[in-house]
Amino acid sequence: MVQYPSIDWLAIAPLIVLLGGTLLVLVTGSLTKVWPRGLYAVSTAVLSAAALVVEMVLWNRVGHEGPVSIINDALAIDRFTLFVWIGVTIATGLVSLSTSEYLRREQLEGPETYTMYVCAAIGAMIMAASNDMVVLFLGLETLSIALYVLAASHRRRVDSQESGLKYFVLGGFASAFFLYGIALVYGAVGTTNIARSGQLLSQQVFVKGDDALLLAGVALLMVGLAFKVAAVPFHFWTPDVYQGAPTPSTSFMASVGKFAAFAAMLRVLTTALGPRADDWRPVVWVLAIASVVVGSILAIVQSDVKRMLAYSSIGHAGFILIGVEAAGHAGDQDGIPSSLLYLLLYSVLVIGTFTVVSLVTRSGDRASDIGSFRGLGKERPLLALAMTVFLLAQAGMPVTSGFIAKFSVIKAAADNESYAVAIVAMVASVVSAFLYLRIMISMWMSDAESGDEAREKVTVPWTAGVVVLASVVFTLVAGVFPGWLIDATRDALVVVR
Numbered sequence: 001m002v003q004y005p006s007i008d009w010l011a012i013a014p015l016i017v018l019l020g021g022t023l024l025v026l027v028t029g030s031l032t033k034v035w036p037r038g039l040y041a042v043s044t045a046v047l048s049a050a051a052l053v054v055e056m057v058l059w060n061r062v063g064h065e066g067p068v069s070i071i072n073d074a075l076a077i078d079r080f081t082l083f084v085w086i087g088v089t090i091a092t093g094l095v096s097l098s099t100s101e102y103l104r105r106e107q108l109e110g111p112e113t114y115t116m117y118v119c120a121a122i123g124a125m126i127m128a129a130s131n132d133m134v135v136l137f138l139g140l141e142t143l144s145i146a147l148y149v150l151a152a153s154h155r156r157r158v159d160s161q162e163s164g165l166k167y168f169v170l171g172g173f174a175s176a177f178f179l180y181g182i183a184l185v186y187g188a189v190g191t192t193n194i195a196r197s198g199q200l201l202s203q204q205v206f207v208k209g210d211d212a213l214l215l216a217g218v219a220l221l222m223v224g225l226a227f228k229v230a231a232v233p234f235h236f237w238t239p240d241v242y243q244g245a246p247t248p249s250t251s252f253m254a255s256v257g258k259f260a261a262f263a264a265m266l267r268v269l270t271t272a273l274g275p276r277a278d279d280w281r282p283v284v285w286v287l288a289i290a291s292v293v294v295g296s297i298l299a300i301v302q303s304d305v306k307r308m309l310a311y312s313s314i315g316h317a318g319f320i321l322i323g324v325e326a327a328g329h330a331g332d333q334d335g336i337p338s339s340l341l342y343l344l345l346y347s348v349l350v351i352g353t354f355t356v357v358s359l360v361t362r363s364g365d366r367a368s369d370i371g372s373f374r375g376l377g378k379e380r381p382l383l384a385l386a387m388t389v390f391l392l393a394q395a396g397m398p399v400t401s402g403f404i405a406k407f408s409v410i411k412a413a414a415d416n417e418s419y420a421v422a423i424v425a426m427v428a429s430v431v432s433a434f435l436y437l438r439i440m441i442s443m444w445m446s447d448a449e450s451g452d453e454a455r456e457k458v459t460v461p462w463t464a465g466v467v468v469l470a471s472v473v474f475t476l477v478a479g480v481f482p483g484w485l486i487d488a489t490r491d492a493l494v495v496v497r
Helices: 013-031 039-065 079-105 112-129 133-151 158-189 194-203 212-229 237-244 247-272 274-300 305-327 335-360 381-395 401-415 419-444 462-480 483-491
Strands: 068-070 075-077
Touching (some): 013 039, 013 079, 013 112, 039 079, 075 079, 075 112, 079 112, 079 335, 133 158, 133 247, 158 194, 158 212, 212 274, 212 305, 247 274, 247 305, 247 335, 305 401, 335 381, 335 462, 335 483, 381 401, 401 419, 401 462
């Protein structure tokens, strides 16, 4: 008799809602005429909202009954998982709404892009919930394949095809490193279960180099994860892919993709490899410093806004890595919460930013140089004001969510006496402010040049307007009243072990 594992259907209900809903939208969209304007986006946003409601129910249930592992210990349903799920579904809904007018403008409208969003979101959610490294790899590949397709989805732009191919080739190498790392760790520990690996490593004592296999596996895992989070020196794909991909797809990669990759990194490093933190923490320390320095400096010299934001994203990955490094210290209670807080705040922030960029790039999605923002303050003052809020938040200005995010990770580093990385991060934050100032000057103060009057006017459809407004409100509210989010991230410390 085959013994099937018992399944807690409520625990995986968010995945079922997203998968079943997107299959219904895809099949219906294929068999019917073109849907009314914006309906594909609204349908995907409604699916995300439905999944969000179930996640809130699960959040309350886990708070009362405690975390559980389900499906033969393959998935961990704890508040860490649910926090990431909530962030991913919110980001998916926002990006879907911001995509509607872009696809209509580029004559690409259809259900396929939204289906890729949901498939990628499901992969991201599996990565966050994985309690087994093989399941984690399956989630990683589900996310990655969807992102490759999204990057190359603009069929009439050579840059989009090129970015998709680059991402695919380099992503394949990174996945191979990650999979080989899993094999080596399995050879050293004897299991691929994440919680069980942590338990076994805490009981084992390696002597005379017996841990060489384990250290090699940890190194390869770090390579694969560092590529996915775009940490220096595994960041080379990021500027080209961000610039060439359709702008809404770039927004999705910068939010959901980063959320999933860091969630997987935190789960693997702190749970499976927690007893060996002294081995991986120095590596994360170096990656964090390199990312904040390189991301901040190289962003300044760019002339294309999407490349600027790509390098800025690398810098922000460095800040999140500071929280990951803090999580490796014994007895730390701030590393994981500060990283999760940064991920959620940055995701909403970057979605709002790229939504504005997608409107300014106009038809063809090619006008992403800094000159395209010239005069936006006069043409669309409210849109320029929203962009200013996003830029100030990314710079870490007080009364914005960006200040709370950066303060939380730097505080976590300082509390664990990682003063060097905290000081470097603060200096890099000041340097990167020049980048955001350049864009603001172009919007508000640059004089018009010949030919500007012939440019296509920037229009703001209601779907994109809703995303920009929601992002601005969240950025300011979270910056002034961050307590409720901080409490939620504190609750995410209790995980399946």
